[in-house]
Amino acid sequence: MSPRAGLxxxxxxxxxxKMCDAGEPLTxxxxxxxxxxxxxxxxxxxxxxxGLHRELTLYGSRELLDRITRAAVGVSGPEALIAVANAYxxxxxxxxxxxxxxLRAPSPxxxxxxxxxxxxxxxxxxxxxxxxxxxxxxxxxIRGFRSLIHGFVDLEMNGGFALPLDLDESYRRAVESxxxxxxxxxx
Amino acid sequence: MSPRAGLxxxxxxxxxxKMCDAGEPLTxxxxxxxxxxxxxxxxxxxxxxxGLHRELTLYGSRELLDRITRAAVGVSGPEALIAVANAYxxxxxxxxxxxxxxLRAPSPxxxxxxxxxxxxxxxxxxxxxxxxxxxxxxxxxIRGFRSLIHGFVDLEMNGGFALPLDLDESYRRAVESxxxxxxxxxx
DNA sequence: ATATTATACTAATGTTATTAGTTTTGCAAG
DNA sequence: CTTGCAAAACTAATAACATTAGTATAATAT
Numbered sequence: 001m002s003p004r005a006g007l008x009x010x011x012x013x014x015x016x017x018k019m020c021d022a023g024e025p026l027t028x029x030x031x032x033x034x035x036x037x038x039x040x041x042x043x044x045x046x047x048x049x050x051g052l053h054r055e056l057t058l059y060g061s062r063e064l065l066d067r068i069t070r071a072a073v074g075v076s077g078p079e080a081l082i083a084v085a086n087a088y089x090x091x092x093x094x095x096x097x098x099x100x101x102x103l104r105a106p107s108p109x110x111x112x113x114x115x116x117x118x119x120x121x122x123x124x125x126x127x128x129x130x131x132x133x134x135x136x137x138x139x140x141x142i143r144g145f146r147s148l149i150h151g152f153v154d155l156e157m158n159g160g161f162a163l164p165l166d167l168d169e170s171y172r173r174a175v176e177s178x179x180x181x182x183x184x185x186x187x
Numbered sequence: 188m189s190p191r192a193g194l195x196x197x198x199x200x201x202x203x204x205k206m207c208d209a210g211e212p213l214t215x216x217x218x219x220x221x222x223x224x225x226x227x228x229x230x231x232x233x234x235x236x237x238g239l240h241r242e243l244t245l246y247g248s249r250e251l252l253d254r255i256t257r258a259a260v261g262v263s264g265p266e267a268l269i270a271v272a273n274a275y276x277x278x279x280x281x282x283x284x285x286x287x288x289x290l291r292a293p294s295p296x297x298x299x300x301x302x303x304x305x306x307x308x309x310x311x312x313x314x315x316x317x318x319x320x321x322x323x324x325x326x327x328x329i330r331g332f333r334s335l336i337h338g339f340v341d342l343e344m345n346g347g348f349a350l351p352l353d354l355d356e357s358y359r360r361a362v363e364s365x366x367x368x369x370x371x372x373x374x
Numbered sequence: 375a376t377a378t379t380a381t382a383c384t385a386a387t388g389t390t391a392t393t394a395g396t397t398t399t400g401c402a403a404g
Numbered sequence: 405c406t407t408g409c410a411a412a413a414c415t416a417a418t419a420a421c422a423t424t425a426g427t428a429t430a431a432t433a434t
Contacts, residue, residue, distance in 0.1 A: 004431070028423090029421060039421085039422075040422090040423075041381070041383070044380075105347065140352070143361060146338070147334075147342055151334035152331070154290075154337065160337075162305075165326050170326070170327045170330040174331030178361075178364055179368065181368035185363070191411095215390075225414065226392090228412070228413050231411070
């Protein structure tokens with residue numbers, strides 16, 4: 001009937017990303033259906049379900065790295081960190097499905113994935129060290145910073161904040177408070 | 188052969204909890220096998236897979252609430268919050284599988300689950316308000332606090348912290364920095 | 375023009391969850 | 405003590421999904 005549907009890994013992964021961002025359950029069957037193809041045909045482009053997840057993780061990690069990197073150019077200090085925090089949350093809200101994949105720990109062999117994670121940490125490390133933190137202090141500070149913004153975004157996405165009080169304001173205050181505390185601890 | 192294996196919902200849920208805490212994939216098939224029973228027999232005690240997940244969520248939420256409540260008795264202020272943060276992390280490390288279920292948003296109809304979540308927030312609200320925060324300020328502060336500790340624990344559990352630097356120290360500093368910032372913002 | 379390779383297919387298998395309907399046990403009421 | 409009943413376990417069957425093996429065909433390179 002139709003050998004040659006013109007698929008490519010790029011198309012498969014991007015379509016999968018759209019589906020999970022839209023909240024649709026992401027199964028190989030549904031993905032194949034969406035692409036007008038039979039399920040086994042996907043195996044020509046991705047290594048099964050695990051492979052698809054790996055690709056989504058990599059895709060999301062790179063995209064997120066790109067966002068926070070761009071958010072940080074031209075600014076420094078707390079201002080830069082606030083910009084990064086806002087870019088991070090904006091990405092997660094815009095791509096809730098893909099965002100969830102970015103959190104997966106890289107497999108030891110997955111050099112590309114590891115690299116994307118290290119680059120993201122590198123962006124933060126540069127900002128903190130320019131603020132006068134020693135490298136080791138910076139690592140602690142980055143861990144807390146990442147924890148705060150990821151935690152907020154994750155709870156927000158999972159309906160963890162029930163009360164009718166402005167979430168933007170809560171986020172702004174949380175980031176601000178943490179940075180104030182870091183500043184106080186540095187002196 | 189063996190009608191009457193002596194199962195009860197309690198046993199089913201606790202066994203499921205043990206399995207997911209041990210990192211084993213939690214399927215009804217595996218759970219039934221573990222209990223020495225056929226899969227459909229589980230339906231006498233839980234309402235399918237969704238029902239099991241709901242029970243695990245409730246079980247975990249109550250357990251976690253119990254831990255943080257006990258951690259907070261007899262102490263107040265930042266000391267109490269640090270105790271809560273430590274109890275929270277200890278629970279997550281001890282019960283990684285169950286912890287993941289506690290994060291699920293309660294279904295609107297699930298009054299028991301909603302109540303457990305509100306109680307947990309209530310514990311934190313009491314502490315913050317005794318520290319002099321207005322109710323609305325307290326909500327913002329609680330959101331940030333929960334975000335920080337959940338985010339840290341979640342990243343830690345998912346291998347998000349790669350570098351060989353003491354995690355306990357990072358956690359201690361993160362909580363301390365945040366509380367310092369809250370304190371500064373309150374005056 | 376032909377050979378090759380990649381892509382998509384059909385067919386088949388195994389796992390899982392779920393429902394329907396059946397048997398049997400343990401307990402309670404007469 | 406017997407009889408009846410509800411609950412708990414079972415078997416059987418169905419549907420969704422992922423995966424593998426093997427086959428056909430189209431695009432491309434020779």
